[in-house]
Amino acid sequence: MKYQILVIEDDPIFTFLLEKGIKASDIKGNITTFTNGLPAITYLxxxxIKENNYVIFLDLNMPVMNGWKFMEHFETLANSSNCIVFILSSSGNKLDIENLIESPLVADFILKPIxxxxxxxxTKTIVSKFGE
Amino acid sequence: MRGNNILDKKRIEALESFEIMDSEEENLYNDITALAAAICNTPISLISLVDEKRQFFKSHYGLDFNYTPIEESFCKYLIQEDEDLLVVENTHIDKRFANHPSVKENPAIGFYAGVSLTTTNGYRLGTLCVLDYQSKKLDSVQLNGLKTLAQQVIQLFELRKSKKNEENQKNELERKGDLLNNIVEATQIGIWERDIKYDSFKLNDEGLKMIGHNEDDMNSLSQNAWESLIHPSDLSMVKDALSSCFNDKSEVYDIQYRIQNKKGHILWVHDKGKILTWNGKEPVLMYGTIQNITEKVNRNSEIVRLKNNQEAIINSTEDLLWSVDTEFRLIIANNSYHKLIERNIGYQFKEGDFVFEYDFNKEISNKWKAYYERALKGERFSIKEKFHDPSKKKTTYGLTSFDPLYDKERNLIGVTCFSKDITAEVLAQQVTTNAKEELERIMDASLDIICTFNKEGYFLTVSEACKRILGYAPKELIGRKYIDFIFNEDRPASQKSVVSVISGSIETYFENRYIHKNGNLVHMLWSSNWNSDDEIAYCSAKDITEQKKSELQLEQSERRFKTLVQEGTELIAIFDQEAKFIYVSPSSKNTLKMSPEELLGSTAFDHIHLDDHEAVYAQFMEVTKNRQVYMKPFRFKNGEGDWRWLETIATNQLNEPSINGIVVNTRDVTDRILHLRAIEKQNTKLKEIAWTQSHIVRAPVARLMGLINLIRDKKENLEFEEKERMLQYIIKSAEEIDSIIKKIVDNTAHTLDIEEIE
Incomplete structure (x- = not known):
């Protein structure tokens, strides 16, 4: 199954490390990176399209449009059947995930570094969602 | 030989039968003694009769006295010695006579010769004797003459005796004849003789007198003439009676009928008789008596009349009268008694019947028997008795008195009973008693005091309730003045009330306070009514102490409630279902700066912030479904134009008739809300700090860790350029951490206002 990978992260170091990690893993798909939520949502x-599958790595704390705002917008157009969101956070603060945990789009919370x-x-989560 | 003893009773009786002792001197006997003296040539001759004590001289020739005591008697020797003749020629030499006073002294008798006077039955009565002063001898001629004379004397005695008997018999006959006449006269019984053959009817004087005739008028009358006197109504009866006597020898004629006497008066006669002479079968003579029984008949009819009257009297009463004898047999009873008995056992007792019916109720019979027995012991008493009358199906009460019944000789012969129906009295008494008892029970059962007092204010009666209410027993109050028990402060008002009661007005709901025996005050509520006939006030009084207390409590709680509602900061309002104000508590001035009048008529939504309308409306609608709803604070524009946050509890009282609305209790929570807002704002800041710290501080650390991981895992495969780039990243991250820590210290100190904490 094919899917598109979107990385929304303002920190270039994390973006670098994430790309390295994705490439080293079994996750296959084209990676598109955005420095905050606004270009990402504009793009989306x-x-x-419904026919595509989307795997999104979303940082929360970003300038211009943070992760939460992005989710608000994204929830209006996306469908949980073809989208899967991994929330990235550098803090272990519970407040970050309070409003997002309910969302059917969110698959997991990941404390940086990965x-x-x-x-x-x-990988396991993605495969179980979209197959090999 | 009989009569030889002087004391022989038979001799004495024989002597007495001649009735000669102490009889008069008789010449006949004097001639004999004179003759005897002459024959014997003696100076003295005596006829001497000897009884047990003395000798009596029926004739005494030559002596002056006519008797001597028996001791001086010479003649007794003939009787003693049972001799027909005694001759003592010389008394001085006879041992029987020698010491005799009349021999030794005067008249110094020298000779005695006596011949026994012996009755034909052989009794010696005495002697014919001759006496002389000298001794002498009698020749045989002289002695025979003396004996003959003695014989003559005894014959005279016998003759005298039989003559006396004849006289007596004659007298007896005369006496009997007189007696019969007297009886006939005294009893006024007429005697008659009826000659049937010759048709004559003879009546004696009494009989004639009875019919008003005398002997001169009619000596004899015919049967027809007699029948003409008989009352026409009775004539056939008389004829029948007579003819049945004529036909039957054994028949006795005994009838009562009326005849008319000469003067025209009707008499009742009792005519009795029998035919005594028959000629074969033919009656010849009939004898009988006739008696005037008019008085008796009248008396009888009077008795019958009296008896009828008495019966009428005893039977006219409804009361029961009866008497029984000692064996419980009915002597007499009146009709009422008979009727009662008949109703109970089905028939009446007859006189002489045993008054206990065998089949009748044993218990009742025994009870009555005991009463009779008690009376038969001589006791007089009365008992009150229930009588059940099965026919009328009702119960009556009788007062029965039992009196022992005595005959003329004071012998107890039975019991007289008199039973009076006292049902009416008993019932009336019962009603009165019941009413009285009921009244007393009502009075005593009453929780209120029921009492009476007179004009002077003295309690006359007080019901039991006073014990409970005032602690005094009724007797402690009766006779005391009511005013003494009233609390001082209430006395003038109470007296005024009493005055108005006595003047005739009905006083109700008058309140005063009495002093309980234990000193406590008791609130009383009075209703009083004056009866001007009795001059008594009738009152009832209720203990309202508890009521007063609760009234006071209610008053206080009302006041408290009022204070709370008016002065409080909480607003109480009632809305209808359209949220229109129905009621607003006066505290609205405090809470909303608006008077209730300003709010009434408007709806809540006229004052609520538009932004809150939706939420408030939703919650308001919920009240109509639920009993009570807590409404979240909303904004309400007060009288001064400020928005105030109000917190509300709304309660559905639509079904409560006295309210019929939704009650809301509202508090102004603006201050709290503002405080909350302030706290929230601060919290947000603090959260921001924490967040910032968690992200900003940890981000460079996480980067370093990621880079280190990459270097460790892939150090052989990393190109130089990549290694250089990663080194730069590490340095940048370390610098970032340093600057961030500096910032945090500054920022935190500023935000939390360290001085305040200190």
């Missing part, structure tokens, strides 16, 4: 509003074990868990 334009490009999103190590190999975490990638394996992510």
């Amino acid at each position: 509003k334009k490009e999103y 190590n190999e074990t975490i990638f394996k868990r992510i």
